[in-house]
Amino acid sequence: xxxxxxxxxxxxxxxxNKDLKDLLGGKGANLAEMTNLGLPVPPGFTITTGACQAYxxxxxxxxxxxxxxxxxxxxxxxxMGRRLGDPDDxxxxxxxxxxxxxxxxxxxxxxxxxxxDRSVVGLARQAGGSAGPTASGGNADPTASGGNDRFAWDxxxxxxQMFGKTVCEVPGExxxxxxxxxxxxxxxxxxxxxxxxxxxxxxxxxKKIFAEHTGREFPxxxxxxxxxxIRAVFESWNAERAxxxxxxxxxxxxxxxxxxxxxxxxxxxxxxxxTGVAFTRDPGSGAQGIYGDYLANAQGEDVVAGIRNTxxxxxxxxxxxxxxxxxxDIMARLEGHYQDLCDIEFTIERGKLWMLQTRVGKRTAAAAxxxxxxxxxxGLIDLDEALHRVNGAQLAQxxxxxxQLDHDVPPVARGIGASPGAASGAVVFTSARAVxxxxxxxAVILVRRETxxxxxxxxxxxxxxxxxxxxxxxxxxxVARGMGKTCVSGADEIEVNxxxxxxxxxxxxxxxxxxxxxxxxxxxxxxxxxxxxPSEVVQYFEGSLDPAHVDNALVxxxxxxxxxADARRRLAVRTNADTGADAARARRFGAExxxxxxTEHMFLGDRRxxxxxxxxxxxxxxxxxxxxxxxxxxxxxxxxxxxxMAGLPVTVRLIDPxxxxxxxxxxxxxxxxxxxxxxxxxxxxxxxxxxxxxxMHEENPMLGLRGVRLGLVxxxxxxxxxxxxxxxxxxxxxxxxxxxxxxxxxxxxxxxxLETVRAEAEKIIAExxxxxxxEVLIGTMIEVPRxxxxxxxxxxxxxxxxFGTNDLTQMGWxxxxxxxxxxxxxxxxxxxIFGISPFESIDRDGVGRLIRIAAExxxxxxxxxxxxxxxxxGGDPDSVHFFHEVGLDYVSCSxxxxxxxxxxxxxxxxxxxxxxxx
Ligand code: ADP
Ligand code: MG
Ligand code: MG
Numbered sequence: 050x051x052x053x054x055x056x057x058x059x060x061x062x063x064x065x066n067k068d069l070k071d072l073l074g075g076k077g078a079n080l081a082e083m084t085n086l087g088l089p090v091p092p093g094f095t096i097t098t099g100a101c102q103a104y105x106x107x108x109x110x111x112x113x114x115x116x117x118x119x120x121x122x123x124x125x126x127x128x129m130g131r132r133l134g135d136p137d138d139x140x141x142x143x144x145x146x147x148x149x150x151x152x153x154x155x156x157x158x159x160x161x162x163x164x165x166d167r168s169v170v171g172l173a174r175q176a177g178g179s180a181g182p183t184a185s186g187g188n189a190d191p192t193a194s195g196g197n198d199r200f201a202w203d204x205x206x207x208x209x210q211m212f213g214k215t216v217c218e219v220p221g222e223x224x225x226x227x228x229x230x231x232x233x234x235x236x237x238x239x240x241x242x243x244x245x246x247x248x249x250x251x252x253x254x255x256k257k258i259f260a261e262h263t264g265r266e267f268p269x270x271x272x273x274x275x276x277x278x279i280r281a282v283f284e285s286w287n288a289e290r291a292x293x294x295x296x297x298x299x300x301x302x303x304x305x306x307x308x309x310x311x312x313x314x315x316x317x318x319x320x321x322x323x324t325g326v327a328f329t330r331d332p333g334s335g336a337q338g339i340y341g342d343y344l345a346n347a348q349g350e351d352v353v354a355g356i357r358n359t360x361x362x363x364x365x366x367x368x369x370x371x372x373x374x375x376x377x378d379i380m381a382r383l384e385g386h387y388q389d390l391c392d393i394e395f396t397i398e399r400g401k402l403w404m405l406q407t408r409v410g411k412r413t414a415a416a417a418x419x420x421x422x423x424x425x426x427x428g429l430i431d432l433d434e435a436l437h438r439v440n441g442a443q444l445a446q447x448x449x450x451x452x453q454l455d456h457d458v459p460p461v462a463r464g465i466g467a468s469p470g471a472a473s474g475a476v477v478f479t480s481a482r483a484v485x486x487x488x489x490x491x492a493v494i495l496v497r498r499e500t501x502x503x504x505x506x507x508x509x510x511x512x513x514x515x516x517x518x519x520x521x522x523x524x525x526x527x528v529a530r531g532m533g534k535t536c537v538s539g540a541d542e543i544e545v546n547x548x549x550x551x552x553x554x555x556x557x558x559x560x561x562x563x564x565x566x567x568x569x570x571x572x573x574x575x576x577x578x579x580x581x582x583p584s585e586v587v588q589y590f591e592g593s594l595d596p597a598h599v600d601n602a603l604v605x606x607x608x609x610x611x612x613x614a615d616a617r618r619r620l621a622v623r624t625n626a627d628t629g630a631d632a633a634r635a636r637r638f639g640a641e642x643x644x645x646x647x648t649e650h651m652f653l654g655d656r657r658x659x660x661x662x663x664x665x666x667x668x669x670x671x672x673x674x675x676x677x678x679x680x681x682x683x684x685x686x687x688x689x690x691x692x693x694m695a696g697l698p699v700t701v702r703l704i705d706p707x708x709x710x711x712x713x714x715x716x717x718x719x720x721x722x723x724x725x726x727x728x729x730x731x732x733x734x735x736x737x738x739x740x741x742x743x744x745m746h747e748e749n750p751m752l753g754l755r756g757v758r759l760g761l762v763x764x765x766x767x768x769x770x771x772x773x774x775x776x777x778x779x780x781x782x783x784x785x786x787x788x789x790x791x792x793x794x795x796x797x798x799x800x801x802x803l804e805t806v807r808a809e810a811e812k813i814i815a816e817x818x819x820x821x822x823x824e825v826l827i828g829t830m831i832e833v834p835r836x837x838x839x840x841x842x843x844x845x846x847x848x849x850x851x852f853g854t855n856d857l858t859q860m861g862w863x864x865x866x867x868x869x870x871x872x873x874x875x876x877x878x879x880x881x882i883f884g885i886s887p888f889e890s891i892d893r894d895g896v897g898r899l900i901r902i903a904a905e906x907x908x909x910x911x912x913x914x915x916x917x918x919x920x921x922x923g924g925d926p927d928s929v930h931f932f933h934e935v936g937l938d939y940v941s942c943s944x945x946x947x948x949x950x951x952x953x954x955x956x957x958x959x960x961x962x963x964x965x966x967x
Pocket of ligand 3: 705795832855856
């Protein structure tokens with residue numbers, strides 16, 4: 050005996066609790082919790098995730114594990130009064146996976162471990178007691194009395210099937226085919242019509258299949274069955290589908306799974322037995338009540354597999370009132386204990402209720418808000434906790450319009466909800482056709498087996514995208530999310546035939562031009578047009594649903610939680626808005642200013658001609674005239690925006706894009722010139738334009754003459770904009786309003802650039818503002834990596850920084866956004882180079898580090914320097930938490946995402962570091 054203690058790898062259920070999920074996995078921790086609450090849980094033990102990690106690292110079971118399992122197994126056998134696989138009265142166990150995070154359908158379970166050619170007889174005899182009128186002579190009349198012989202053989206064939214498939218990689222279909230064959234021979238479709246003899250025959254067939262595929266006989270030794278099953282659960286952690294799932298759900302790859310060994314209880318022992326699942330509230334709507342399904346005379350996995358029709362849980366009251374009442378009582382206790390919605394799995398064995406699983410249940414976005422609100426009302430949780438339990442992704446989901454499906458329309462197919470929203474349209478199979486029909490004003494849904502970069506135009510033209518292959522990181526999914534376009538991917542029941550311009554699904558054919566509807570949240574696909582209804586939550590934000598008067602649990606809950614988030618958050622939330630109308634909408638959504646007002650559109654429309662004059666100006670006077678003509682137009686634009694924002698800060702970005710973007714494209718001009726020359730018309734102006742476009746051509750426009758560089762090169766351009774801003778602010782103030790402009794200089798990389806622009810701007814501002822009391826700040830965008838790294842210098846000349854995270858990401862990674870997302874991001878995601886596009890969620894390690902450096906060094910140089918972020922990251926939940934952490938003052942995002950940013954800023958403020966969000 051050695052004094053050295055090996056690691057503890059095995060915990061009896063009585064030794065664990067719900068807080069040990071890291072060690073025991075979710076299932077094991079909660080089985081332990083229920084055991085310690087005194088609830089009826091079949092006895093068992095849990096092998097830790099640490100054992101799994103050790104196994105996966107070394108390829109063999111860690112020292113001490115076998116001995117600990119033996120000791121716990123012996124204790125279990127003593128408690129049950131049976132031995133594993135005893136020929137006369139066998140103890141059977143289930144071997145169940147269970148990781149820290151639930152990974153539905155990813156990992157494996159083997160039931161009925163301990164059965165073999167001898168113990169199956171013992172099980173039949175032991176089970177014979179009370180179910181049927183008589184246990185003997187069962188074969189003569191299987192329905193009346195042979196149920197328990199049947200039960201034993203059925204359990205055995207399930208073991209061989211599950212064990213073969215899970216542990217030994219025998220193809221599952223082989224067993225399915227054999228089962229189908231047995232049913233066909235019997236002339237039935239129902240498993241229950243197979244009697245003991247049929248199943249005994251099936252066991253023989255299964256054993257042959259097993260031997261053929263594995264080169265060995267089905268193991269008869271119960272302990273060997275157990276050890277192999279445990280090892281298989283360990284290994285299932287690294288199965289390909291589990292790896293893919295973790296990548297998609299961003300679950301760390303090194304956690305490992307625990308393994309639960311649980312004494313079997315049987316719901317398939319007759320009509321007084323059964324099995325079911327239940328929720329303590331409706332996981333769809335959050336409504337209070339009893340929600341569940343029950344299946345009499347069945348083993349666990351039958352309920353989920355949908356082999357037979359379940360009945361609503363309420364009917365259990367008639368079948369077995371004692372168990373039903375006990376179950377309701379337990380559900381109430383679990384809710385009170387976990388202070389949340391729980392889902393459970395249970396089995397009734399001959400009138401005795403057993404709890405097999407519980408966890409805090411998954412729920413829809415609507416239910417998450419409603420339940421959090423209810424739990425506050427019930428005094429179970431406080432508002433901080435309610436805020437913690439919802440998230441911005443859920444809120445965003447609730448803001449999409451959705452299908453109105455009050456008449457229970459069944460979907461024809463179901464794929465992955467890859468990019469949310471609801472879209473209806475005519476089916477097309479090529480990008481070109483999508484573009485054609487869209488140009489005629491038709492709504493189309495682009496259907497492809499999978500998309501590739503050539504489909505980009507069609508994806509832009511379509512209302513939605515439907516693919517039969519690929520997951521959440523497929524090309525279609527990534528690009529659609531980037532565009533905010535509805536997408537269902539991987540609807541694999543659909544058979545796409547592009548040359549024939551049709552797809553088939555469930556025996557139906559859908560041809561080009563037929564209308565389908567796709568739900569990018571649920572992944573469901575419907576035939577025909579399904580009407581779309583606007584979101585109630587948006588109506589609430591827009592002020593058309595008053596939470597005080599409307600009888601809508603969701604709206605009330607959202608109102609309450611948003612109010613709390615606003616009270617808690619430190620980050621202000623502004624919006625990106627370029628027009629008065631956008632600004633007005635964003636204010637209704639709660640925006641507290643404009644963080645980015647782009648001025649590009651102020652050079653478009655009927656102002657194009659002036660801009661052409663400006664660009665082509667041959668003399669100073671030409672240019673000055675053009676600018677003078679633009680000035681009053683821009684001033685009026687700013688007046689509108691300042692009025693809408695009523696004294697809230699408005700950050701105006703001076704013109705940013707390269708000027709050739711304001712001229713017609715080269716090809717078009719060349720054609721115009723040629724045509725006009727042909728006709729003998731005067732082409733002087735076109736020729737001048739063409740020459741200008743040729744002159745201004747850039748190989749890399751994103752890195753060319755744009756932003757502050759324009760201001761330094763084109764005399765009077767920035768000056769005109771600065772004057773328009775200052776004059777508008779003064780005009781609004783003189784009219785009794787208030788304006789708070791912040792002039793933002795884009796693309797600065799060196800303090801000298803900013804100093805030059807600032808010197809000129811300050812002169813103009815001083816001249817315009819006079820004694821009006823208007824104050825105009827001058828700051829810069831930090832969007833070039835060099836600016837972030839020299840922020841200490843730049844801060845000397847800037848009154849505020851706003852992080853332009855789109856460009857900072859482009860230049861930080863060297864990714865041209867418009868090109869890379871369609872071209873290869875799907876591959877990067879597949880390879881796990883990043884878990885999410887850095888344009889969607891801020892790359893904390895790289896781009897985030899630039900922000901951190903700039904924030905710290907900027908504030909060190911100028912205490913109190915105002916810091917914000919504009920760019921779509923400002924509305925991304927994870928990024929908002931990051932911006933809170935690095936101490937920014939505000940985030941700014943598109944109007945629609947303002948509520949999401951408010952909610953997440955509130956959550957960031959209450960979350961202590963390290964707490965996990967769901
Ligand atoms: P999953 O994680 O896929 O839900 P489980 O480990 O919960 O897998 O098991 C699958 C099914 O088998 C469930 O319906 C469960 O209730 C049932 N089951 C598991 N262990 C036992 C047991 N010891 N006795 C009876 N049924 C069991
Ligand atoms: Mg389960
Ligand atoms: Mg930029």
